[in-house]
Amino acid sequence: MKVLYKPLGFVLSVLGGILASAVFDKVWAKLSGEREMPPPTSARHSTRQVVTAAALQGAIFGAVKAMVDRAGAKGYRKLTGIDPGK
Template sequence: MSVVSKTFYKPLSLATSVLGGVAAGAVFGQIWKRISDDPDTPDPKDLRRSNGEVLAAAALQGLVFGLVRAAVDRAGAKGYRAVTHEDPS
């Protein structure tokens, strides 16, 4: 990757990462509302919530964020390659 391409890709990658984080948060919130009686995600320090509920929410959140981040990064890399005809790595 050329220096110009690398300079162009970094801010694009940062912007897509931020948007991916926002999208992942929204997706996780919607999933949690549908599977839990309480629409608010459990705070790990809230001792009134069960260990199972807190750990399940954390695992689900990690899964959703990982999947969305990978999908967004992959789409950004493919889009970058389509425009510049260079791989972003």
């Protein structure tokens, strides 16, 4: 039964990535006034802007992944009685 969690975890990871991307886009637009994150090679943006954007993106993706993984594991455990983390 635990083997069923693997495909569920994969689907949740994909959905979490989509959610994290949407959250980051909104946060970055609000903070910077720009629609997109500056590319690392951009001469138009400062190093501070590029590094800040990358750090913020990593933090948001990490937090959303943890929340989605946690919710998926709790839901799976509730439905099956099996802990997917063991």
